[in-house]
Structure formats: C-alpha cells, structure tokens
Amino acid sequence: MSDGTDIDLRDPALYLNRELSQLEFNFRVLAQSEDESLPLLERLRYLCITCTNLDEFFEIRVATIRHALEFGGPAMPDGMAPSTALKLIHEKAGRLIRRMYEHWNRTLRPALNEAGIRILPRDAWNAKQRRWLRKYFDDEIMPVLSPLGLDPVHPFPRILNKSLNVVVVLSGKDAFGRAGHMAIVRAPRSLPRIIQLPENVSGGPHDFVLLSQVLTAFVDSLFPGMQVKGAYQFRVTRNSELIVDEEEVENLAAALKTELAGRGFRRAVRLEIAENCPKHILKTLLANLDLPESAVYPINGPVNLNRVIQVYDLVDRPELKFPPFVPRVQFDEDESAFDRIRERDVLLHHPYDSFSDVIAVLKQAAVDPDVLAIKQTLYRTGKEPALLEALLQAARNGKDVTVLVELRARFDEEANIRVADRLQEAGVQVVYGVVGYKTHAKMLLIVRREGRMLRRYVHLGTGNYNSGTARVYTDLSLLTADPEIGHDVHLLFQQLSGLAPAFKLKRLLQAPFTLHGGILARIDREIEHARAGREARIVARMNALNEAAVMQALYRASQAGVQIDLIVRGACSLRPGVPGVSDNIRVRSVIGRFLEHSRVYFFENGGKREIYGASADWMERNLLRRVETCFPILEPKLAARVYDEFLGTYLDDNTQAWELLPDGSYRRIAPTEDAMPHSAQRSLLARLCG
Template sequence: MSNQIKNTHNSKTYINRELSLLEFHKRVLAQANDSDHPLLERLNFLKIFSSNLDEFFEIRVAGLMKQLDLKLDTTAPDSIPNELILQEISNKAHQAVEEQYKILNQILLPELQNYGIRFIQFNDILERHKDWIKEYFFKQIQPVVTPISLDPAHPFPRLVNKSLNFIVSIEGKDAFGRHIDLAIVPAPRSLPRVVRLPDELCPAGEQHYILLSAIIQHYVNDLFPGMTATGFYQFRVTRNADLTLAADVDDLAIALKDELSSRRFGRAVRLEIDHNCPENLNHYLLEQFNLTQQELYRVRGPVNLTRFPSNFDIDVLRFKPFHPIIPKVLRHQNQIFDVLKNEDVLLHHPFDSFQPVISLLREAAKDPNVLAIKQTLYRSGPDSEIVQALVEAARNGKEVTAIIELRARFDEESNIIVANLLQEAGAVVVYGIVGYKTHAKMILIVRREGENLRRYVHLGTGNYHAGNAKMYTDYGLLTTDNDIAEDVHKIFQELTGMGRMAKLKKLFHAPFTLHDQLLNYIEQETQFALLGQTARIIIKVNALTEPQLISALYRASQAGVKVDLIIRSICCLRPQVEGLSENITVRSIVGRYLEHTRVYYFHHNGEEKLYCASADWMGRNLFSRVESCFPIENKKIKKRIIQDGLLNYLQDNTRAWELRANDQWVLIQPKENEERFIAQQYLVDQRVTKIKL
C-alpha cells in the first residue's frame, strides 16, 4: 500500500463508528458473563449494558434513521450506506439482547437464588402470596393506573420514551355496551418495577421480590370490570432522544427547556416486547410506531433492566471495598494553598480521592484573600459539593464565574437547575458558546498574597462530579505554574467575552490549536522514524474516530513508529494490516472502573512529550467543542503517569481486549506460566500499600 495515505477512507481503512461502539457495549455485556467478577457486580454490568444500549438507540441509531427519513446523503468515512449499517446493527444487537437475557435467566437469577434472593414472576405466584398481592394491588397500583381502551374515541395513546406499558387483548362488552378488543395499560413511572415481599412470606433468611408486571397481570381483569383479558404482554418503545437547537437562539436555557419536553416523544426507533406476544399484536404495535420487524426485539424478562434491583446488602457478592486515598503531601496541611505554592499535585481518580478538589474550593470560598473563582461545569448536579462551594463563595462576596454547559447529554435539566442556583447566589453564569459545547475541565482561583496575586489552577480529564470520580478513571493536575495559569485565564476570557483566538504558551485548546498540534506531533514521530531514530506514540482516550488523525497514524506506522492505542470504546482505525498499520496495536480495558483518562505520549527523540486532556480523538471534540490539553512537565509526575496511566495498561493480560484487523475484539489471556495482571487492581493495591505504610 502506498506510503501516502490520503485523508479519504473506506471500509478497508476505517471501521464504522456505530458498529465499533456496539462492540464496546458487547465487551461490557461480557463482564456480566465473567465468573471472576462478584455476582452482584455481574448483575450491575448487565444493567449498565442495558442502559448503554438504550442510549445507543436513542442517539446513534436514531441519528441514522433520521438521515434515512430525510434522505440525507451523509456518507461516513467507511463509505458503507446507512441502510446496511442499520441492518448490521440490528443483527448484532439482536444477538446481544438474546445473550443478555440468557445470562440473566440461566446464570444470574439461579445463582442469586443460591443466596436467598428470588424474583417472583407471574407463573411463580403461590397461594401464600395472593392476599398480600391483592392488598398491594388495590391500595398501591389500581388508584394510579389508567387503562386505555383502543377504539375510535380512544386512539392509540402517545407513550413516553422507554416507559413500561402492557398491551391487553380483551373479550366482552364495556359499561357502554361496546365490544373492546384491545387496551393499553401504561405502568406509572412512580411505581417500582420490582416490589419486595414481606419477610413472613419468605423462607427464613431469604429475600423475595415480585415484578410489578406480575402483580398487574394477576389482577388485570379488575382493570376491565365485566370483561375478560385473554392476553397480557409488556412492551417498551425507545425514541429519538437527541436534542436539536438552532444556532441563532436568543436564550439557550429557554430553548433547551422547550426541547427537553419533546425528547420524551421523539421518533420511535426500537420496540421491545414479550417474547410470547402473538404476531398480530406485534404487527399492530409496529404499525403504531412506524417500525419494521428489524426494529422489533423479543425479550424473555423485564423490558427495562436498568430499573432491576442490584443493591442487595451481601458483601461477599460485591467488589472488595476500596477507599480512595488523600495524597500524602496533602494529608497534614492546614491549607491546600500552602502545598501548591511549592509543588504541583497530581490526582489519579478513583485511586486518589476527589476530596482535595472539593476542599480547595471550600477553602477558596472561606478565604478572605481569595478574590475570584472561575470554573467550567459539565456534569455537576445541584446537590454537588462543588456547586455548594461555589454558591458559598458567591454569597461571601467572591467574584464567581461558572461556565455551565447546559447541553451535556441527559444532564440538561440538572444543569439548568445548577445555573439557577448559582445565579441566585450572585455568581456570573455563562452558557459557553452557541454551536460549541464547553467540555474543558478547568478551575482558576485568584488569591491575594501580600502585594501580589497568585493563581491556582485545576485541570482535569473528567467532570467535576464526585460520584463519577469514584467510578471513572481520570487525572487532575493542581498547579500554580504561571504560564499554565495565564493560559487558563485566557481560555476563560474566550468563553465569557468576545475577541480573537487567545495565543497560549503551554496549553493547546480545541477548536483552535489542538488538532493541528496533534498532527504535528505525529508527523514529528514519523520523521524521527524515517531517520532511523526511536519513535513511539502511546495514546489513551475513550474514542478514536477523526479521519485525519487516523491517516497520520497510518503514515507513522508505515514509517516504523511503534503506536500503542488504549481506546475504551470506539476505534475506527484498523490495526495490524500489512503495509498499512502493522506497527499499531489497539487495546480496550473493561473492568471495575470506567476508563476515562485522556493521555497523549510522544517519545520525541527522547524528550518525551506528555499531555493530559479533556478531549477524545473525535471530530466533535476537536472541532465542535471547547477542550483543554495541558502538558505534564514535572519529571516525577510525568514518570508516574507514563508508568501508571500508560505502560501499566499495556501490561494488562486479563481485562484487556485487543482489536484485530478483521474488526474482532479478542480478550487477552495470560500466557502459559504467566501471572495474571490487572491494571486497575494494580493501582488499587498500590494505594492500599501506601496507606499501610
């Protein structure tokens, strides 16, 4: 193949993005089938897969279907028509869903019964259950359920996205003498999908739960007095949940509120229904939602596993508890400010606690010498300690500026509430730039110290969300470096004011300089390799889709650059292809924690350039978002990130999946006589050892 790979691609050089994302979801599903994981964690992985698949259909599949509906010619770099992609998605998704319920019904539920946890379905209801179920139905369910008959006066109802519903076939006449054949029973969202039975109805030491669908089915005739239900089948429709905002909106918050209400009733993209539902009812529902057999999914269990309980208090069925540590340098200081005056501090979540970030803001809120706080917020709920600290700072007279990205997907409503809280406290709230999501993770604190002002900065790869920091792997850098602080200050000015692109000293930022700088660094490694010098690139991101970067990596591989890519989910680059990418390896780590760090390493003829960033290598991050990429210059911190955040993951032989040239992801297995090595567990053990010392 030619050494000059153009930026145009086809399926031989570019893996389809949607199919690659679906493969990631299947790797998550595989965790539910992994007996190395504790039982309840496997159930949790099954729920995560269900949630991931919901979003995949709501956003990615919905987008493809919308393009077809509008007859838009939007050929992806892989050059595969959308019709074929949707067909392949359907094939793979149907197989995955079948595997999902097989794992649930044949493995997880039977194993849970061994621990006294049992789920009662309709056919499992015993005589001793009936009195309690009857009372629960008439007191808790019937008063809030609204059965809807289907006749000329009652057309098919508008059903909310992902809501649980039942289609009921009926015989007989209603109170007005009408023959009714069909009815819809929506399950109110206020009702739990699984209800715990009283202990006295269970064998000693056991916990029994009954599905809401089983209770309603048992008493469905009471919803239709004088008539007889001859069939009862659960179903759920998934709709397009993406939001579309015009570029010329007058008020982003108001426009977003209007769009949120429409999300619940977008175009239908998937229908899930009981596996035993008759064909005539399947066909009827598909017609109502304008769907085809390709979008029909028959399921053997609850149609929404995301609401299935998994919070049982059985420690042996959970991961061994791990409590993140406070870095030693911060443990015995009264003020974080005193530490940062003398040295930078690196936090690697969730192995290091997120508490220092919260403590820094709390100190800043109370400190009379702090004059101003500026922060970007992408996913931080109104109950967040971060938000509470900013509210306190504003009330204490600090100049607080919050750049809130209202359009963080599925957190839009929460972000609007956060914006209102901060505004009421007196903070300046800015919604970023219309047309560009603000995805950078930055805090800037201005503090008076004697006659001078000193700036304290936090830069991160992940969101300011304490919950995420316990589950996602991310890096955060605390520093007072003057050049970095000046760069962060300029980016905030870009976000809040009007003016030309800021010229930065050390940071790269999207949508301005980051993409070009990445191409430059790849090209430099390519040139080093062509000169016969050592050349290496290691990139750890969540996704790699950007065609120009992929082309540049192909050129680097052909020149002899060793390229190691650690990609959590989507990877459109095709590795290990002779003459194209034989020097490129791609692996994905899927385990206890969600891999979220973005780290870029370039050998650079021995000078070792290392950056952390908020940006993945995707077109949206590099061209349609405000992103920050910051250098790691401290030798000790640089060494730590290279070892713990990169090489450590390249050594994993148990939780790592490797992408092959044929698009297949293969789980890496320890070689004969080789010890198992799990990168995340190594980092946990490392912190446990530090605490003991």
C-alpha cells in the first residue's frame, strides 16, 4: 500500500483513452454475436447493434476528435493528442470492422442459411429469383431512382449521412453524345433495404435479398446505350453533433429545427466502400468528400449491414430468439397506487418489473380529482402514447401540468419537438430546461390533496420515460411519498422552470451543483474510514467513467486501502491494477440480453451503509454540464434489495462479465472449479419473472 505522496495522480499514463475504451465495448458486443450458445437470431441482433454503435461512435466521438484536431479542445486525462487518437481509432476500428465482416461471411450467414434463413448474394440467385428481382427492380425501384452522371454540368452530389449509394463506372456515350465516365446512384430512404422473396419464387419462407445487391445487379438499366464497367456500393458517415448557441437564439425549438434540416449533410468523417472499388474511383470520392485515406474502411459485404436487423422481426422463429418473459406488475388494476406508495416506498427493477406501473401511477393521477398538479421531465420519450395521453388527459381534466422536454436529447430532437408541440397545444406548460445544461434527470412529481394537507408523490429513475427501452434496458425506479424527497424534487422543478437559486437539498444530490462534490466527499469519507481501521468499500455501477477528479479520488482511496468494485458497461478511462495506485480497484463490464443502464452507488461508510440510484454516469458532462439527480434508497429492505439485485449478483457473474486489465483490454471471466456458472441477468429473470 502506498500513501500516494510519491505518485502524481494526474500523470496521463494512469488513464485510458475514452474513445479507444468505447471501441473495446463494441468488441464485447460483437463477442455476443460470436457466442454459439446464444439463439441464432439474437446473435444476428448483436452484430447489427455493433454496426449501429459504430455508426454513432463515428458520428459523435470521431467527429469531436476531428474538430479538436483542427480547432483545439479540452485536454483529456490520458493526454493523448487528437492526431494520435485518430490514428489509433482507425487501426482499432479497422480491426473491429474486419472481424465483423469475417464473422458475417464465414459464420453467421452460413448458420442462418443452415437454419433456413437465407440472405442471398447475387451469385446465389437462380434464374427464377433473378427474373422476379429484375421485375421488382423495374416496377418498384427504378421509378424512384435519379442517377447522376458526373460532368462539369453535374457536380458531385450531396451524399446524405448513412445513406446507401452506388458509384458506377461507365464507358460509351449517352443520347446527347456525352461521354460517360462515372455516375452516382442514390437509394432513397423510401426504398426497403432488405427485400423478402415470395415463397413461390424462392422455395422457402425466409429468403431475403439486400437492396444494395439488387442495385448493383441491375444498375445497367439506368444507363441505356452505355456500358457499365463496375458498380460499387458506398456509405458516408457524417458529423451528427448539433451545435446551437442557446444564448444567441430567441427560440430554441426553432433553432434546433433549422440545425436538424442540415444534420444529414454536415462534414464527412468516414467512408465505407466495397473493397473491390478501383483506387482511382476511391480517390475521386475522397477528394469530393474532403476525407483523408485514413477515413476509408473497405467492406467485404453490405456497407449497411445493420439493416439486416429487419430479418429479426420478419422471421417468426421463437426457437431462434430469447425465450419470452412476462414482467412483474406491482399494482393491481383496481388498486390505488397512492395508498400503496404512501404506506411504503415501491422499488421497480426494469425490465423484470413492468414499466406499466409507472404509467399506471400517471394515469391514476390524470383522473384523480384530488390531484392538483403534475410535473415531469422528458428526455427520451420514444413512441410513448400511453404516457403522453395521460399528460394530455390530466391537462384536459384541469390539472396544472408542467413538462420539461429536453429538446437536445441526441438523435431524439425531432421526436421531442413533436411531443413538446402536442403538449403545448393541449394547454400543458412546456419548458425546455436551462441554457447550457441538458436536463438528463428523470423525475415525476404529483401533488395531491389529502384532507387538509398536500402530499407529494415522486418517481425518480435511472432510465427514461420510455416503455420500449424499459423492456430491454436494466433500470431502477423509485416511487416514494417521503416528504423530504418530495420537497427536494419540488425545489428542483421550481429551479428548472423558473429563475430560482441553487437550493440546499435535504436528501438529493444534484448536478451541476452538489453531485460532483457529494461523490468526492463520500469517497474521501471512505478514505478516512480505511485509515481509521473501519470498514471501507465502494461499489458503483454506471455506463461510463471519465471524470478526472473522481478517478483521482478513487486512486487515493485505493492507495488508502479502500476496496473498490466498479461495474462500468462502456468506456472507462480509469486504469485498474496499477501497482501503488489502483491495486484495490477492480473494473468489470457485463454484456447480456439486456443493456445495462442503471446507475447505482454504494458506500460502506464504516458499517453505516449508503446506497443511491442516479441518472448520472461518472463523466465530466454528467457531473458538471447536465442537470442530474442522485437519490438515496432509504428503506433498509429496499436498500438491501438494490445491493443484491443491482450490484452483488453482478459481482458474482462469471459467464457474461468482462474484467478490465491494466493495458485497457478486457478478459472474459469464466467459471472456476470452485464456482458454479452464474449469469446475473439470467438469475434475475428466473428469480423475478420465473
């Protein structure tokens, strides 16, 4: 053990690069697709999730690094220069992409074929299939295509973000005598990316063809009289981070609508292209897209592989998917949720507990004559008609309804603008939060008259008000009538909707004011307990970890002898296992059927344990630049349950857990002779939904 006096905890060598760590997460997701013990169509889904994750990684993280390379940016704890980061990202992403397509071509597609689910390449079409596809192209595809020959009159077109395109090499002359060399064929978003062949054509019920294959097979029909020398699919990924100077706009919603209109055509960051594309064509594309060669990723297969996810929904083969389960429902249909919550706190563990219980509370509030006011934050609503209808009904019933809609929730901006407009039309008071700070907190406050007093009922969660994600994300919900928590949430809504000061809260910690300092203070308290010989331990679960001061505090705690277990799903910049610095820190990631999304913090506190749920990861943006909440689990039985279900069983997982090693790589944990195989998610499914 070291007292740390001889080690500079700001040394960049003690930290892992955030972007490279995020890429490591995608290797772990891909490993799920490679796991032959999992149902076949679920393995397909994991491969498509890897593709989608990688898209967002380039749209946001790589775009941010490229911006920092040109214009500068804040220093990260690892101290890596943007140019070095881009080089290492290209190498690592290249390895990931090659592994994805090798898995698709050599393992997954043949396994699907063996199971009677065929994604047919061009060279596998028989004469009957080819005739049907030719007619389908002529009738359904060609009428909506607008091929563009490239010449001085027709400059290089704007290529929409992540759209499917084909670059065509031509020879000969057209009807006007113009010599053709190259053309671009863009596939409109209206066209299905995967085409299911009729059973009487294919001979099987589950035969599919990718649109990209049909386009390249019949593209010659678009250039009569000319010879097609080659056709090569490609796809461009662009910067999708929206930039709105909120202090300079009078109407945030209107400004975002303007930005959204141009998002699909912002600066390119990646080019995926068929690996057999000639070099001179590639150079032309790079020149017109203003991309370096390091941004090119040759593809041996469909450039839009993530679109194969449609097969998962189109194929009704239950034996090739995870077994269905029925989430628990806490509230009976004719039961007063308010009576139950008033009696004791209610804890929900999604997806094992149904999100319908949260909706049920809101529905009851909408029609209860004793409910006076409803206040709620909305970050990612998804397609949530039940929740939205409850809020609208409450407004129609004369309740005072205030909803904070976070318009800047990435990739949900358009949906959230539509929700905000609909709420406003119904008379709901809609606010957009605080300039410069995304409101990421998940809060619902219901004010109800009971006799001569007003009582506050509160929902606080780690996940969004979205029943779709609540079926596949693990999250914690707390329903409580605790007066102090209710008062704190009331003050937070007052702060967010008005011009109130930073209130002193009794129970909750709040970013950007007290959460960061509160975490540091609790880590320091564990250090004091350890030095005094008392019980000292930290267990924390989150999606990502990169905030410098928190990581330094954890290093100091490790040096003092505090035992620290971190369950970090995605990127982690803390380097465990460094002698004299992080010997007592263990980091693991669990990847399973459900996306691990809960944020739970545990502090031993010398035997006086504290456990919290939160909306915030231990990231710089969450702790310092967002509005977040962190709430205690006060009832001892519920606190014990939270530790067991959200932390303890995950620390025992030895089938779906990965251990972070000091070099930044991950090692999959396997059962030993002394330990039976244990999966946290499977055991919770059996225990809570069996």
